[in-house]
Amino acid sequence: MSLFEYRVYSKHPAIKLQAQALIEEMLKDYRRKPPKARISSLTKWMKTAVAALYLIGGYQKGDVQIPTGRNHYHGVTRRSPMYQSELLDCLKWLIKNGYIEKTKPAHQSESGTWTPASYRLTRKWLDIAVQFCPYQTRQEQILKTITRNPEAPLIELRKDGKRMRLNHHPEKWIWLDRIAAYNKRLESHEIRLNGEVIPPVVFSLTRIFNDGVFTRGGRYYSTFQGFKSQLRLLLTIDGEPVVEVDYKGLHPSLLYQRAGLPEPTRDAYTIEGYPRKLVKKAFNILINRKKPAPATQSLIFYLNKNRQEYRDDQHPQPPTINKAYCIALEQAVRDHHKPIEQFFCTGIGLELQNHDSLLCGSVFDYFLMKTDAIVLAVHDSFIVKQSDMSHLAEALKYAEYWVSRKLNKPYREPELEAEVAKPLPNYDQLLMSAFGEIIATKTTPEEAILKEHLNQELEILDDIQSLADADADSDEGTELS
Template sequence: MTVSQEQLLKEALLEASPLQVHRKTDYPSMNEQLSGIFSEIKQLRKANDKQMRKAQRVRKHLDVLILDLWVAANYSKSPWRMISLNRNDYTKDARYRKLFLKYDLFNGVLKNLIALGYVEEKIGFFDKAKGEGFQSRIKASEKLLDLLEFDISKIERDPEAPEEETIIKKDENGKVIDYVDDEFTNQMREDLRKYNDLLRRSNIGTDGIDLRNKYDPTCITVKRIFNGESGGGRFYCGFWQTMPKDDRKKLTINGEEVCELDYSALHPTLAYALKGIPVTDDPYTIEGCDRSEVKKAFLVLFNCESRQHALNTIRSEFRIKNAESLLQKIEQKHEVISKSFYNPGFGLHLQNLDAWLAEKIINQLTERGIVCLPVHDSFIVSKKHEAELHHLMEETFYSIANTYPVIK
């Protein structure tokens, strides 16, 4: 394996997402293919003098594995899926571990698929001394992919599978943490249940978009992620959120063309509003600066721990060479809010505010039966609902900022 191949493999392994356990299909030709692989597993076990117990449940575990590995290979950036080989993770009560799978059945099917050459595996590890580890990864082999002729539109969510946790909390290091539910988390979860039910009943069309190895159109369960004590709360996990704007324009909702409305310069506008100052011009337009570079800089200004941290981030992530000059000009133009720069706590507070805006907008539209697809500070609806969305975005912003935003 060459250096470049090793690097590509490393990147693919790091980009792996967890195995999705809620997939099923009732499509005859796809079921025939799955039945063929199931027959091979039965023959393999018979040859090894192993009895097939709980055949129906074994088949369900097989279907979950094959369907999700096929989706990963064809519609995800990485064909690898993360899996746990720790029996303790296959429990019903853990908040983030509702795997819907039995360890012995899952592990048995996985070993069979590996033995048949249908699945490749990278075994994980855990270094107790360093407290670091690498979760095991699996992917469909070329042998398996050559065998399958699937249609992603024929893969649906298994109604018997448990709902994933939709309210996710992380610590300062980005690791998920457990928490005690209260009336607020319960209400947010119920709101998300209603919203996700509406999404699942709707047809989010992608016919005009090249999905292959980019977007998984079955990822429509939206979740909220909180960071630290209470920061963030943004809406994530909808497949449309990773699309560039040009692709999002090609979406349809229930067969209708869409429009996308965006809060212009939301975070600097909120920072000014918190000081009682309405924004009358574009915060990203600064004489002698490229507007796109100013916008990129603002992505980190409120979230970096120091000015030097911001400089390093702007240079490394955005490849902006004149970072020092750019920051000076931003600080001069926005002196009024500059004391809020380089303050991760304030950055999380801004994320919390924009999440609150999104929550109010999504909940109200859901109550009206209007499908809305959030992309952080912008919202996609059918064109016929554009005026209604615009009015709702204005009034919701005014309710917390006492000033009207610019909406594009």
């Protein structure tokens, strides 16, 4: 289920004209004509609403969750600077007048978390939209123009789940310039998924720091990070298929480096009797937990959230994750990583996130300064056109060198792995030329991915705030590397 994308902006004339037409209709409901400033503000935010609703008819392909609670849009409880009262007025008017309709009411989960009501476009919306966007080609043109709203914050500082004032930092302007340049670079490239245009706003970045300091967290977040991992392999950039290159066990590697120990030759997440993906999740829970051991209850809670995903060739059925299972799992992880066991349950995960955010920022810098290409990032995983692998290889070396100097650490030769779904005829040659023999590669056939996902919605798990909250506001449940 997608969340309403409130950060959007577009200069396309069709969106401007449609927003103006809706505002003219909206003003008829007013007993008195509002002041010009009020009309101007409503028109501005109606453009945001219209652009976001075009996404529902575009890549989102289904219902969206729209928060309509007043507290989200007013005062100290405002969810984001982009949640303005005028936007709420526009959304409520569109709902009231039948342009979008509720498909599922707001509800509360067993854990107490509220989920906003879901909505979909109606026939009435489609009838007015076709007046301004009558052809498929024109709709694609509109989607390509939907970018990040320039008023949306590029950097956020959070503590206990709340946004804080962005304090001074000598590098803040470097970060702002980097993100602004990256978001602008996105507009120069056409990105599609299974033939569908994906708007630039989906890949636009926000950097989020945690615990109220600039040394914890700092990762770069985008809506794109909610795509199913294998679906990402079906992306094309400027018509060319992509490759995803990932650090292999980055955070365990960094912990062994901190302990002054050589990295073990065995895989960080392979433990006999447990699915590898589950072990990886458990490891990350342990390094992010701030409370003393044992972490039994945290493991039970967070591992059960995605229990169905913990299956592989050796474990065709998802495990029963109960108290006994989690006690044994925690001990198995501790035994597997005995030399770095002292880091578990210390909350060190956010420090490691800061390290990988420095690497990620350096990769962005290399691409922005040395190439005309684009790299898409999911924290410590990078997606490029297959013909751009040589750029990525150089960018990763540059990042390791720069970060090692900044943190006064020894240079690390990164251990990498690649995955591809649609290899070019000369893929192996490109891979070898870029990385040499230091990188393993895996091919997941496009047909297998389509078979699993073709009958499912393209899932964007949540918007930038909720994606970030998963890392920023949960001590144990983060998906780290």
